[in-house]
């Protein structure tokens with residue numbers, strides 16, 4: 116056996132470093148707050164008994180976290196080297212060792228509050244790259260060993276050894292590049308977050324909640340959807356991180372005058388603010404891909420009027436910094452409704468994942484044809500001449516929202532006391548408005564609900580009704596009527612191609 120254990124240890128080390136670097140880069144690119152090492156460090160710290168933590172803080176002062184992270188990394192480097200040596204004879208034992216290490220990171224992530232699937236990605240990515248790198252290096256080491264042991268005079272140990280060292284060098288360079296990528300991505304995120312935190316936009320005020328919009332019934336969606344709870348839909352695996360100073364919007368195409376707006380130009384204009392409910396065409400009957408926020412921004416009608424659309428134009432192809440696009444009816448952007456380039460949500464600059472620094476909001480249209488996040492380009496055009504991300508996949512060209520209503524309390528399957536029962540929820544038809552909501556028990560008479568107030572026709576409205584329910588299994592069903600007296604249809608349609616229809620129906624159990 117001519118290769119030394121040292122080379123196996125080196126392979127283990129290099130493979131481990133590749134895995135760590137890749138998990139770090141993945142964390143930065145996916146905007147997962149913590150890389151596996153940081154999460155494990157946090158978990159470790161939270162499990163450490165108080166006196167030890169006190170001792171650590173006293174001994175290392177502000178550096179206590181750094182000491183812990185450095186300690187974990189040193190431990191890992193030793194573990195990687197040992198696992199590399201182990202891989203020489205017992206490949207599966209080494210793999211098991213790494214599964215255990217990754218398992219610790221998975222547990223640390225899983226025990227954090229509200230972990231999402233994406234939070235596990237850095238650990239998985241790191242694990243996969245570790246295995247692949249070790250397998251490649253081990254392959255070259257084995258060949259080297261074979262050649263070294265062989266009696267064949269034509270065998271050239273130098274040759275296979277060179278390949279091994281090339282592979283080690285390549286893997287190290289790869290880890291370095293990944294680490295660098297992680298740093299750059301992380302710093303772009305930090306820069307955008309920092310500029311967002313420092314941003315004060317004149318004319319943006321805290322949400323102005325009108326009287327009477329909420330019945331304050333527990334279980335019914337709150338009037339204002341907190342930005343942190345607002346549903347998130349986009350196709351961007353990596354969310355754009357654009358500092359306002361780097362943002363601009365180009366409006367061009369079938370216009371008399373092309374316009375390019377900087378962020379400063381935009382927010383120097385008059386700010387418009389309103390409550391607007393946004394929902395997704397993929398929201399199923401009774402679903403929760405909907406939210407209501409206080410949006411602040413600049414009216415698109417005034418900006419587009421300056422550009423001067425040509426008479427033949429009927430669409431605006433909006434493009435996001437991440438490449439996603441959608442076609443929006445020009446009329447919806449220019450009529451009296453409050454279509455805007457939004458810069459703030461619920462009184463704060465847009466959260467990065469909701470389109471910072473600028474997104475489009477158009478009351479009355481589903482998000483997929485209007486609500487472009489990280490919007491950077493608007494081409495005034497004709498629907499005949501364009502296709503866009505979702506219309507290419509079979510969704511309708513025009514996406515006006517459909518009337519809908521939802522029962523929030525009681526919940527489907529709830530046990531309730533028989534007798535008087537308060538049923539409540541929300542209903543919406545942005546840009547038209549709701550005039551009435553009706554509820555029926557077991558297909559009986561439609562009973563009118565009481566409506567809360569709304570500041571405009573672009574928001575959802577809360578409703579409630581007190582019903583008498585007899586003992587037993589009961590079915591509740593809701594429908595809404597709009598301000599033009601059109602009644603919500605009970606015909607069931609799928610979300611594809613232009614939004615679901617049907618009455619939200621739940622089963623409850625009334626008990627004596």
Ligand SMILES: Nc1nc2c(c(=O)[nH]1)N[C@H]1C(S)=C(S)[C@@H](COP(=O)(O)O)O[C@H]1N2
Nearest residue numbers: 346347348349350395435439482483486488
């Ligand atoms: N850049 C970009 N903007 C986008 C999307 C997207 O995939 N990419 N999805 C749209 C869809 S389908 C919806 S429903 C809304 C959702 O906005 P939200 O994530 O802020 O709730 O954003 C719209 N804007």
Ligand SMILES: [Mo]
Nearest residue numbers: 395396482483
């Ligand atoms: Mo959507």
